[in-house]
Amino acid sequence: MTDPLSGPLPGPVLLPLLGGPPTERRDAARNREALLVAAEELVDACGVDHVTMDAVAVRAGVGKGTVFRRFESREGLMAALLDRSETVWQAAVISGPPPLGPGADPMERLLAFGRSRLETTLRHAELIRAAGRAGSRSYAAWSFTAMHVRYLLGELDVRGDLPVLATALLAPLEVPVLEQQVRVEGFPVDRVLAGWEDLARRVVRPPDA
């Protein structure tokens, strides 16, 4: 604990450098990280829905209560896990290379967005399902995608109720819909994607003047 390397520092950094809730105690932060790591390991060892909260707690070396203190619920924990990848994906959209990131023309970006979102959703399907309406879905991730699509539609001079239209474009990329098509009906992913691109073009196409 009295590590000579960190000793010279004037103790804890008092400055509330970046916002967030007042401060987080150091042990709390450590435990949060340990839990996240433990959960991640267990997830890709046993599969998402064979991971029990107890197991996560044990592997992280903390009590069960701690898990629930930090992440509210099982859904909350999964949502936290999800946020990690979601965040890097969002970064790619905001400032990554075209055509997903800025630089390409809006229609290209929209199509790239659809493809990327579809793949990402399918890859994390289990996790997303397990996260339920908590965390990511509840306004964090959803509202990001909605805003982005709405912006692109605006750039493309689409007329109409943009927020609602954007939602309509996002809806077919949700887990239950995708799984219905891919897992149950057995449609190839490419076919579903092509369908979505067709949809996008129909939505964007200007009204016959």
Place this chain on the structure above:
Amino acid sequence: MTDPLSGPLPGPVLLPLLGGPPTERRDAARNREALLVAAEELVDACGVDHVTMDAVAVRAGVGKGTVFRRFESREGLMAALLDRSETVWQAAVISGPPPLGPGADPMERLLAFGRSRLETTLRHAELIRAAGRAGSRSYAAWSFTAMHVRYLLGELDVRGDLPVLATALLAPLEVPVLEQQVRVEGFPVDRVLAGWEDLARRVVRPPDA
């Protein structure tokens, strides 16, 4: 039990009149019905997700094991409950009065379908959520709506991958999407509906010749 009224009959009806699994024992049928009724009563007494399987069993006067034998799981029970209303709705679509039922022109039918589906989904949102992927969602109800929309799109001379396009039209009417817009974002139902109708028109509109 030796009821004189049923006595005269030549015992049980041997003919496998209508298919289904071989036969269902009479007590089994009685219990199924009792459970359904009990569940229904409890649902609109306490609200869907305050209903426990134990409570249903007790109220129906059977053991818990029986509930699970008949309905697999909690989701299964809820799905069974859902199927009742879903069935009468399907009947309205197939053979009810226009514009929902046959008789009106396809575009009117499509718009009527959207409105009706949206209202129904919103009304049964809790139940649908509780039913999860079991029963109704898993192929029973979904495939019906998909087929219907696909048929209407065909009548409207829409070109493209009709099954996928139909799915895309259905997706914004799913519970999570609807709730996001109505409950979270606070959009009025009319606005969401108008947005869907706009979407439908954009999908149907023929490619600029």
Place this chain on the structure above:
DNA sequence: AATAGAACCGGACCGTGGTCCGTTTGGGCT
């Protein structure tokens, strides 16, 4: 450095969904 108090920790505890298996019941057959 010592103190006070807030935040955190941990694991016993509870309710509910789901399983199991010994027992009962229904109904075709003789």
Place this chain on the structure above:
DNA sequence: AGCCCAAACGGACCACGGTCCGGTTCTATT
């Protein structure tokens, strides 16, 4: 009517998500 077995029953039992509260550890203050 009586027999027999498959099917159905029922409730004890288990696992897991979630809560609670007494004890511990950190941080701000003097």
